[in-house]
Amino acid sequence: MSQRFSSPFMALLTLNIKSVFAIHLPEKKDLASPRVLLRTFGWIVLAIFLVADFGFLFAMMDIGLYNALAPLGMQSFMLLYATVMSSVLVFLFTFITSLSFFSSAQYEGLFLTMPIKPSSLLLGRMATIYAIEAPIVLLVMGIAAAVYGIKAHPGFDFYLHMLFNALAMPLVPLAVSYAVLVPLLCTSRWLRRKNTILYIGGFIGLALALGFNFYLQTMMARINDPVLLQKMLSQGQLNFADIADWWPPAWLTMQAIARSSTFGAIAATLANIALGTAFTTAVAFLFSREYVRILAGFGETHAVKGRLSRSQACSLFKARPVFLSLVQRELRLMNREPVYLLNGPFVILLLPVIFALTFIAQGDEIRNALVQLRPSLEGPAEYLIPAGLGIFLATATSIACTAFSRDAKSLQFLKSLPLKPRDIIAAKLVHALVFAPLGIALGTVGGAALIGADALNTVVALLLAISGALAFNMAGLAIDTFWPRLSWENPMSALKNNPNTLITILGSMGFLVGLGILAVTLPSANYTFAIVYGTVFVAACVVLGLVLFRVGPKKLRRMEP
Amino acid sequence: MIELHNISKTYAKSGTKAVDSLTLQIPDGVIYGFLGPNGAGKTTTIRIMTGAIAADSGNVLIDGIDLDKNPIEAKQRFGLVPDTPDLFSKLRAYEYLNFVADVYRVPSADRAAAIERLAARFELSDVLKSPISSMSRGMRMKLNLIASLVHSPHNWILDEPIVGLDPHAAFALKELMHEHAAAGGTVFFSTHVMEVAERICDELAIINKGKLIFTGNLEALKDLRESRGAKPGEETGDESLEALFLALVEDSEVLKL
Numbered sequence: 001m002s003q004r005f006s007s008p009f010m011a012l013l014t015l016n017i018k019s020v021f022a023i024h025l026p027e028k029k030d031l032a033s034p035r036v037l038l039r040t041f042g043w044i045v046l047a048i049f050l051v052a053d054f055g056f057l058f059a060m061m062d063i064g065l066y067n068a069l070a071p072l073g074m075q076s077f078m079l080l081y082a083t084v085m086s087s088v089l090v091f092l093f094t095f096i097t098s099l100s101f102f103s104s105a106q107y108e109g110l111f112l113t114m115p116i117k118p119s120s121l122l123l124g125r126m127a128t129i130y131a132i133e134a135p136i137v138l139l140v141m142g143i144a145a146a147v148y149g150i151k152a153h154p155g156f157d158f159y160l161h162m163l164f165n166a167l168a169m170p171l172v173p174l175a176v177s178y179a180v181l182v183p184l185l186c187t188s189r190w191l192r193r194k195n196t197i198l199y200i201g202g203f204i205g206l207a208l209a210l211g212f213n214f215y216l217q218t219m220m221a222r223i224n225d226p227v228l229l230q231k232m233l234s235q236g237q238l239n240f241a242d243i244a245d246w247w248p249p250a251w252l253t254m255q256a257i258a259r260s261s262t263f264g265a266i267a268a269t270l271a272n273i274a275l276g277t278a279f280t281t282a283v284a285f286l287f288s289r290e291y292v293r294i295l296a297g298f299g300e301t302h303a304v305k306g307r308l309s310r311s312q313a314c315s316l317f318k319a320r321p322v323f324l325s326l327v328q329r330e331l332r333l334m335n336r337e338p339v340y341l342l343n344g345p346f347v348i349l350l351l352p353v354i355f356a357l358t359f360i361a362q363g364d365e366i367r368n369a370l371v372q373l374r375p376s377l378e379g380p381a382e383y384l385i386p387a388g389l390g391i392f393l394a395t396a397t398s399i400a401c402t403a404f405s406r407d408a409k410s411l412q413f414l415k416s417l418p419l420k421p422r423d424i425i426a427a428k429l430v431h432a433l434v435f436a437p438l439g440i441a442l443g444t445v446g447g448a449a450l451i452g453a454d455a456l457n458t459v460v461a462l463l464l465a466i467s468g469a470l471a472f473n474m475a476g477l478a479i480d481t482f483w484p485r486l487s488w489e490n491p492m493s494a495l496k497n498n499p500n501t502l503i504t505i506l507g508s509m510g511f512l513v514g515l516g517i518l519a520v521t522l523p524s525a526n527y528t529f530a531i532v533y534g535t536v537f538v539a540a541c542v543v544l545g546l547v548l549f550r551v552g553p554k555k556l557r558r559m560e561p
Numbered sequence: 562m563i564e565l566h567n568i569s570k571t572y573a574k575s576g577t578k579a580v581d582s583l584t585l586q587i588p589d590g591v592i593y594g595f596l597g598p599n600g601a602g603k604t605t606t607i608r609i610m611t612g613a614i615a616a617d618s619g620n621v622l623i624d625g626i627d628l629d630k631n632p633i634e635a636k637q638r639f640g641l642v643p644d645t646p647d648l649f650s651k652l653r654a655y656e657y658l659n660f661v662a663d664v665y666r667v668p669s670a671d672r673a674a675a676i677e678r679l680a681a682r683f684e685l686s687d688v689l690k691s692p693i694s695s696m697s698r699g700m701r702m703k704l705n706l707i708a709s710l711v712h713s714p715h716n717w718i719l720d721e722p723i724v725g726l727d728p729h730a731a732f733a734l735k736e737l738m739h740e741h742a743a744a745g746g747t748v749f750f751s752t753h754v755m756e757v758a759e760r761i762c763d764e765l766a767i768i769n770k771g772k773l774i775f776t777g778n779l780e781a782l783k784d785l786r787e788s789r790g791a792k793p794g795e796e797t798g799d800e801s802l803e804a805l806f807l808a809l810v811e812d813s814e815v816l817k818l
Binding site for chain 1: 572573608611612613614615632633634635636637641643645647648649651652655656658659660661662663664665666667668669672673676677686687688689690691692694695696700
């Protein structure tokens with residue numbers, strides 16, 4: 001009987017892809033459980049929502065551009081825009097994904113002990129990143145093709161050129177990313193550290209998100225003003241069009257689309273595929289030895305040598321109250337883990353920055369909208385909107401709703417220490433509340449300034465925000481006390497990919513929007529809602545306090561990873 | 562003294578009965594080895610006796626204090642060396658030690674002296690400022706050993722403490738265990754290596770599949786070996802203590818069938 005084996009490269013690629021996507025579809029028999037069924041349904045809805053959300057955004061831009069340019073007979077410019085947008089997005093995403101994958105280089109180093117060629121190792125990693133990036137390009141280009149197809153009715157070959165050029169598009173960025181990153185990481189031990197990679201990747205990711213947001217807002221503002229768009233186009237002021245001239249994959253794509261149904265179009269598409277394949281293969285072979293060197297030396301650390309002097313020892317080993325020590329431990333463990341810091345406390349600063357960029361990009365539109373909205377903001381909305389913003393920012397750090405999930409690895413040891421469960425829970429709540437004042441200050445005071453609320457309404461909003469933030473953080477902590485996610489290998493799973501984060505953030509948003517709608521629709525005296533909502537928040541705090549500090553300790557004793 | 566009375570534990574997720582009606586008495590002044598193959602229930606027992614997880618039934622007394630009824634007082638009476646040395650890797654060594662000392666309410670002067678003495682013993686004085694993440698597995702294990710003794714506990718509980726230690730540190734640990742027992746304290750440690758237990762223990766218990774299959778001192782174990790046909794004083798061969806340990810484990814499995 002003959003046995004079939006995958007090649008080492010294929011085995012590696014399969015493992016890489018399975019590790020990255022890690023989608024465990026439930027078996028048919030498991031779906032009999034309502035819990036599994038509900039969870040599966042929830043994940044499917046979320047996936048559809050995410051794809052539909054971005055798809056809708058791109059579709060609106062494409063339709064807007066097409067409609068604005070059609071009167072000038074320049075509707076195909078929309079395809080140029082989609083091509084450039086795909087090229088830029090895929091370049092940035094590929095670079096950041098390639099960089100991020102180095103953070104797991106320590107584990108990948110295990111493959112060095114196996115009979116796998118260095119080039120296969122690098123090619124396997126590049127192929128995995130391709131599998132992540134290709135669907136993004138297919139989404140952006142596919143939507144553009146669909147919009148153009150519905151409106152302009154091009155021939156079938158148009159779709160084929162769009163498809164093959166979209167598939168070729170991530171290849172050159174992939175090669176460029178590794179051609180830059182491999183030599184860079186070879187030169188510096190500091191860069192070959194997981195934390196460094198996570199911080200750099202995290203900040204580039206944030207900058208990318210901010211830049212993308214700014215660009216979208218700017219484009220939306222232009223699309224909303226077709227006269228301005230046409231003027232900019234005729235005067236060559238849309239600088240993104242230049243990218244298609246000097247970035248070969250974009251240029252070849254445009255050549256293929258513009259010359260549909262000709263030999264030139266086929267040649268351009270084939271050239272795009274050949275260029276990407278050749279460049280990627282060349283990088284995989286040229287840089288594979290250096291790549292292996294990076295894997296072998298990744299995460300090399302050395303203990304900091306240096307004996308503590310007697311005076312140092314005396315000052316360092318000072319007794320503190322247990323509770324203070326517990327809170328400090330929470331702060332240190334969160335702030336020193338890049339994944340936690342960037343997706344936790346840093347969010348308080350990030351969200352206002354996103355808003356500021358939106359304001360810069362669409363300042364006039366927002367100011368006009370505020371002027372038009374001003375009459376309907378009179379009354380409860382004047383303090384409810386700033387209060388809602390403050391509560392949301394103070395809750396968005398996800399500190400409380402992931403408090404026990406993040407502690408999964410040390411929970412058993414913590415429970416063996418002579419600590420009152422109540423103190424452990426209280427320290428986690430205090431940790432979340434340490435950052436809440438900044439969120440309240442930025443959200444409530446900033447929101448009040450934006451809508452021009454007077455001093456009294458600002459004070460009322462602040463009081464509501466304080467009680468609301470306390471209630472929502474307590475609710476988040478209660479959720480994570482009773483349903484913590486204690487089995488995980490990557491810290492990301494404890495915070496970013498934790499359902500409790502999603503439930504708390506979406507739940508708080510939904511709840512706040514609901515309260516806002518009630519306030520606008522129900523007629524009432526100006527401060528009735530402040531009293532009602534304030535009472536609701538305070539009552540919620542009391543109930544949640546009882547739940548957390550009476551029932552919580554019992555739950556903590558039974559908590560098992 | 563540590564007493565376990567009729568402890569049972571079944572993990573809800575897997576339905577596995579990890580510990581089954583376990584009763585143990587670990588007296589003062591001895592080094593007590595807790596042996597068993599992988600998955601026998603050693604770590605679960607230690608987690609129950611330290612309050613990390615709750616037993617389904619039975620109770621644990623630490624120096625006569627009920628762990629369930631007075632957890633804080635009971636936990637003050639022991640120091641634990643967990644089986645995973647990778648705790649709190651984002652902290653620096655001195656921050657971790659200081660945290661543990663705070664939790665055990667060790668006065669400033671006492672903790673500085675204890676840490677200085679223990680760090681010197683385990684040759685860790687030079688790296689106390691280091692992040693734990695930059696330390697080797699052995700160094701982290703030594704750090705956990707220091708942390709477990711910083712409050713001078715009467716009972717010392719160690720889960721697989723020898724794993725990852727270099728010969729020098731392993732020797733220092735054995736010396737400390739003997740000193741602790743000689744001073745009247747209790748030393749309870751788990752291992753799956755008979756040879757380690759044979760060299761260190763005064764008394765031992767063997768567990769397999771959650772059930773206790775032997776308790777007694779080394780003499781009793783040797784008597785058992787001789788009753789199975791080995792000559793007195795014989796140290797090697799098929800009936801060595803290691804072979805006897807394996808035979809006991811196998812017998813317990815046959816009996817279960």
